Amino acid sequence: MKMTFILAALVLGALLIVGSSGNFRKYESTRGIMVSIVPHDQEYMGFGCEDGYAATVVVDRFSAGYFSAINVTNNLPTDSEVQVALYPDYSGLPVQLGVLIESDTGLPVTLSPGESHEFMGYYMAGCVAPGEYVIPMTMYATWEGGGASISTCPVRLIVRGIPTIKKVLLSGNTTGIPLKTYQEWVFQIVVTNPTNEDLNLTITDTIPAEFNVSLLGTGASAGTYRFWPANAGGCHHGCGGGHGTSPATKMEWNVTVPAGGSEHMNVTIFTRVNGGGQQEFTSCGPHPLNDGAEIKGYGIVSNGLWVSVACGGCCGNCGCGGDGD
Structure with missing residues (x-):
C-alpha cells in the first residue's frame, strides 16, 4: 500500500468502536480467575514484537530511509475482515527527527481472515542528538460487530553519533x-x-x-x-x-x-x-x-x-x- 505523508495529524473520528483490549485469547471466571496469555503474534490481532519493540531502526544523522514498522495479522476466529489503522505518538521526537508510519492519517488497511500486512515507516533525520527515541503506537481494529483498541509494542529509533x-x-x-x-x-x-x-x-x-x-x-x-x-x-x-x-x-x-x-x-x-x-x-x-x-x-x-x-x-x-x- 502506498504511504501517504501529511504535515498535520488527523483527529481520530468516532466511527471506531472501542471494545475489548484484544490482548487475551482465553478468560474464564468462577470464584477465581484463569488467564491464558499467548505471544503477541498469536493474539486475535497478531503483531510482531522483539525485545519489547515492534521495530528497532538504526539511524544516522543527516539521513533518510524506509523501515518496516510492524507486521499485523488478522487472527479473528470469526473469519471476518478487519480494518486496521495505526496511531503512533510522535510527541517524544525532537524536531530534527521526523517519522511517518503508514495509516497514521487514519486511513485503515483491510485485512482478510488470516492475512498479514507489513506497515512501513519513513524517517528523516537532521542534526539530531545521538540516542534512543521511542514511538508508542496504538492499533485500532474494527470488524463487523466489534472492534478493539490495542497498545502494540513501540518503535525504537537509535540515532548513531558521528565521528x-x-x-x-x-x-x-x-x-x-x-x-x-x-x-x-x-x-x-x-x-x-x-x-x-x-x-x-x-x-x-x-x-x-x-x-x-x-x-x-x-x-x-x-x-x-x-x-x-x-x-x-x-x-x-x-x-x-x-x-x-x-x-x-x-x-x-x-x-x-x-x-x-x-x-x-x-x-x-x-x-x-x-x-x-x-x-x-x-x-x-x-x-x-x-x-x-x-x-x-x-x-x-x-x-x-x-x-x-x-x-x-x-x-x-x-x-x-x-x-x-
Missing part, C-alpha cells in the same frame, strides 16, 4: 612572526568516535606550499599515514614532504578509531626556502597553516589554523607586496 575531528596547535608562534625567518609548528589532529562500534576512517589534509613537513617530527597514535606533493597526484610509495617546484603537501591518515574512543596524529611543519632563495614568509599579514582536516565520506572538516606575520618596517599596514621589501 568528530578537531585540530590543536601544540607549539609554535602565532602572532608577531618576523618576515623571512625560520619558524616551526606542531599541530595535532584528534578524531573521536562516539558510536558503539569501531570506525575505519580516512583523514585528509593539505599543508600549504610555504611549509615542509618534518617526517621525523610526525607520528600517530594508531593507523598509517603518508605525505606527497600536491602536484604528484595520488602518490602511494616513498611520499615525502613535497619539494621540486615547492607545491603544497597532501596528507592521508588511515586509522581505526575504537568505539567510544579517540586517536590523534601530531604533525610538525616548518617554513621553506622558496624558489627565489627567500625564507618564508615573504609577505606579512595572516597565513593559514592549513584550512582544516577532513574525515572522508562524512564531509566533516576540522577547524583551520592561522598565524599572523608582522609587517615590520616595510609599510604602515599589512598590505605589503610579495617580497615584503
Whole structure:
C-alpha cells in the first residue's frame, strides 16, 4: 500500500468502536480467575514484537530511509475482515527527527481472515542528538460487530553519533612572526568516535606550499599515514614532504578509531626556502597553516589554523607586496 505523508495529524473520528483490549485469547471466571496469555503474534490481532519493540531502526544523522514498522495479522476466529489503522505518538521526537508510519492519517488497511500486512515507516533525520527515541503506537481494529483498541509494542529509533575531528596547535608562534625567518609548528589532529562500534576512517589534509613537513617530527597514535606533493597526484610509495617546484603537501591518515574512543596524529611543519632563495614568509599579514582536516565520506572538516606575520618596517599596514621589501 502506498504511504501517504501529511504535515498535520488527523483527529481520530468516532466511527471506531472501542471494545475489548484484544490482548487475551482465553478468560474464564468462577470464584477465581484463569488467564491464558499467548505471544503477541498469536493474539486475535497478531503483531510482531522483539525485545519489547515492534521495530528497532538504526539511524544516522543527516539521513533518510524506509523501515518496516510492524507486521499485523488478522487472527479473528470469526473469519471476518478487519480494518486496521495505526496511531503512533510522535510527541517524544525532537524536531530534527521526523517519522511517518503508514495509516497514521487514519486511513485503515483491510485485512482478510488470516492475512498479514507489513506497515512501513519513513524517517528523516537532521542534526539530531545521538540516542534512543521511542514511538508508542496504538492499533485500532474494527470488524463487523466489534472492534478493539490495542497498545502494540513501540518503535525504537537509535540515532548513531558521528565521528568528530578537531585540530590543536601544540607549539609554535602565532602572532608577531618576523618576515623571512625560520619558524616551526606542531599541530595535532584528534578524531573521536562516539558510536558503539569501531570506525575505519580516512583523514585528509593539505599543508600549504610555504611549509615542509618534518617526517621525523610526525607520528600517530594508531593507523598509517603518508605525505606527497600536491602536484604528484595520488602518490602511494616513498611520499615525502613535497619539494621540486615547492607545491603544497597532501596528507592521508588511515586509522581505526575504537568505539567510544579517540586517536590523534601530531604533525610538525616548518617554513621553506622558496624558489627565489627567500625564507618564508615573504609577505606579512595572516597565513593559514592549513584550512582544516577532513574525515572522508562524512564531509566533516576540522577547524583551520592561522598565524599572523608582522609587517615590520616595510609599510604602515599589512598590505605589503610579495617580497615584503
